[in-house]
Amino acid sequence: MNPAEAAKTIVTGLKGAGIHLIASLPDINLTDLLREIEEESAFIHVPVCREEEGIGICAGAYLVGKKCAAVMQNGGFFNSNNAIVSTLLQYQIPLLLLIYYAGDIGDRTFGTTGSMTEPVLNALGIRYYIMRDPADAAELIQRAQIMTEDARRPVALLVTKEALGRRSALKSL
Amino acid sequence: MKRYDCLKAVAAVAGDALAVSSAGAMTLEWNALRPSDGNLRVRTLGLCSSIALGMALGLPHRKVIALDGDGSLLMNLCSLPTIARMAPRNLTHIVFDNEVYEASGSKRSATAAGTDLVGVALAAGIKNALWADSAEGFAAAVEGALKGEQLCFIGVKVSSERVAVAPFPLDEVENKYRFMRHIEKTEKMEIFKVNLPASYA
Numbered sequence: 001m002n003p004a005e006a007a008k009t010i011v012t013g014l015k016g017a018g019i020h021l022i023a024s025l026p027d028i029n030l031t032d033l034l035r036e037i038e039e040e041s042a043f044i045h046v047p048v049c050r051e052e053e054g055i056g057i058c059a060g061a062y063l064v065g066k067k068c069a070a071v072m073q074n075g076g077f078f079n080s081n082n083a084i085v086s087t088l089l090q091y092q093i094p095l096l097l098l099i100y101y102a103g104d105i106g107d108r109t110f111g112t113t114g115s116m117t118e119p120v121l122n123a124l125g126i127r128y129y130i131m132r133d134p135a136d137a138a139e140l141i142q143r144a145q146i147m148t149e150d151a152r153r154p155v156a157l158l159v160t161k162e163a164l165g166r167r168s169a170l171k172s173l
Numbered sequence: 174m175k176r177y178d179c180l181k182a183v184a185a186v187a188g189d190a191l192a193v194s195s196a197g198a199m200t201l202e203w204n205a206l207r208p209s210d211g212n213l214r215v216r217t218l219g220l221c222s223s224i225a226l227g228m229a230l231g232l233p234h235r236k237v238i239a240l241d242g243d244g245s246l247l248m249n250l251c252s253l254p255t256i257a258r259m260a261p262r263n264l265t266h267i268v269f270d271n272e273v274y275e276a277s278g279s280k281r282s283a284t285a286a287g288t289d290l291v292g293v294a295l296a297a298g299i300k301n302a303l304w305a306d307s308a309e310g311f312a313a314a315v316e317g318a319l320k321g322e323q324l325c326f327i328g329v330k331v332s333s334e335r336v337a338v339a340p341f342p343l344d345e346v347e348n349k350y351r352f353m354r355h356i357e358k359t360e361k362m363e364i365f366k367v368n369l370p371a372s373y374a
Contacts, residue, residue, distance in 0.1 A: 021230060044230050046259060049251035056220035056252075060193070060227020063213065063349065064235075064356050065364040068227075086217040087224070091345045149367070 006134040006165030007032040010098075013141030015042050019096070020066040022046065023054030027073040027100045029164055034071065051076035055083035059093050067145065069096040074103070074117040075110070077156075084124060084154060094148035096141070097156040101130065104160050106167070121156055128156035131163040132173055174308055176269045176331040177202050182312035183238065183267065186319050189359060190236035190265075191228055195221040195245040197276035198335045199269060203240055205338035210355035214341060214348055219248030222256065222266060229261035232360065236263050236319055243270040243284045244277070250293060256324065257298030265318040266294075266326045271333040279333060291328040302326035 001009065010033055014022070021044040022037055024030070038045050044061075048054040051072045058068035072080070077099050088095055103114020121128045127147065131140055140157060148155040161167040176199060184207040191211045194200040200214045215221045225239035246252075246268055256266065272285035284290060294302035301323050305311035311329050318325035343351065357364050 021227070046226075046230065046255065048255050050249075052220075053223045053249060053252050053255060056217070056223025056249075057227035057230070057255075059220075060224035060229075061231035062227075063224075063352055064191070064228050064231040065353070065360070065362055066231040083217050083220055087215075087220055090216055091349045093349065 001134040001165040003032040003165040004036075006137065006163065007036040009134050009137045010141065010159075010163075011036045011040055013138030014069060015040070016138060017096070017142045017145035018067045019069045019145070020044065021058065021061045021068045022071060023048050023057045023068070024071040025049075025051050025054065025073070025076050027102065029102075029161060029166055030071060030073070030100050033164065037071070051080040052083045055080045055087060055095070058095050059083075059087050059091070062093055062095070069098055071098045073100045074158075075113050077117065078113070078120065081120070081124070084126075088154050089124070092152040094152050095154040096145050096148055097126075097154055099156050099158050100164075101158040101160045105173070107161075117158065126154050126156050127151070128158055130158045130160060132160050133169050134163050134165055137163055174311070174329060174331050175334060175336070176271065177206075177336040178308060179269065179311055179329055179331060180206050180240070182308070183207075183240070183315050185312070186316045187238060188236070188319070190238050190319060191232075192238045192240060193221055193225040193228065194240040195242045197242060199240060199242060201338050201341050202336055204341055210351040211359070213352050214343075214345075216345060219245050221245050222249060222252040225264060225266065226252065226256050226259065226261065229264040230259060232356075233261065233263055235360070236265070237261075238319075239264065239266045241266060241268045242275070243268060243272060243290060244274040244282045246290060247283055247288070253294050253297035253299060260324050262322045262324060264324050265315070267315065268326070268328045269331050270328055271331050273333050275333050275335075291326065294326040294328075299324060299326045303328070305329045
């Protein structure tokens with residue numbers, strides 16, 4: 001799958017999961033996905049200036065009955081931590097976090113960010129799954145949405161370059 | 174001006190608007206003046222404006238009022254360009270600027286040193302942003318904002334005095350459920366409906 005096809009698959013998953021509002025902040029690897037999200041009329045797309053804002057926007061929209069997703073890089077996940085703890089976890093608000101996994105195996109940049117991502121998710125008690133094969137993306141997103149709604153806690157999908165069609169997938173990962 | 178008197182003016186014209194209030198004594202004063210399940214208390218400093226934006230975008234036909242403070246907004250200044258960009262016509266963002274972190278020991282905030290939050294809002298692209306410099310002016314601005322169909326930002330300088338009122342009776346989770354049930358009832362929608370397999374229902 002190329003990046004455009006992978007982006008379409010992810011958007012199909014988000015629509016299938018009933019997502020209505022998406023807050024996002026760009027990463028170069030999310031370019032095709034964010035373009036696809038912007039063009040999809042089923043979504044209200046809110047481009048934010050800092051990821052923590054996006055957590056608040058999604059929480060507000062959830063409280064009035066809308067399903068939401070936040071799309072960001074893992075550095076942005078770190079930026080969001082106070083809101084994740086004292087709003088999402090404190091009020092038991094579900095949210096689908098689509099986190100681009102910078103510093104993944106094979107990357108020459110953001111290695112430190114990559115190394116801290118899973119430990120911080122674990123520390124916050126946020127269940128997460130690593131999305132590697134774009135063919136699984138749509139199904140994984142719909143399952144993750146069920147999990148977050150059921151648990152009333154955020155659930156994260158770590159979206160790798162492979163899942164975005166920007167690197168070939170390895171069967172052993 | 175006293176914040177409590179300003180809140181009284183908001184309560185007089187709020188109707189069934191949803192209200193999001195920033196952490197601190199303001200929430201207690203607001204809930205004493207307008208007790209409603211349509212009130213949400215925010216716990217994350219700074220997030221008031223963003224949560225209100227999410228509500229306004231999610232329910233575009235319903236009025237949403239953000240009751241913000243200077244310390245809170247200073248922590249999330251970048252919410253202003255985002256609000257300007259989305260420009261929800263049903264959002265009224267009110268900032269009570271007492272120039273201190275009142276809930277955290279009353280240390281002076283940057284507005285005490287001259288930062289002009291209405292100026293920041295205007296520069297961020299919120300066209301209808303103004304300072305209310307009298308009680309009458311504030312009441313008129315809020316009434317106009319809630320009757321109108323335009324994103325509004327209203328700043329008001331207030332003293333840091335508190336009015337003794339009852340404590341907020343709800344924890345965060347009860348506040349959430351009451352708020353969402355209020356939305357279900359007033360918007361005639363089901364938020365929590367889940368289709369489970371028959372054996373689990």
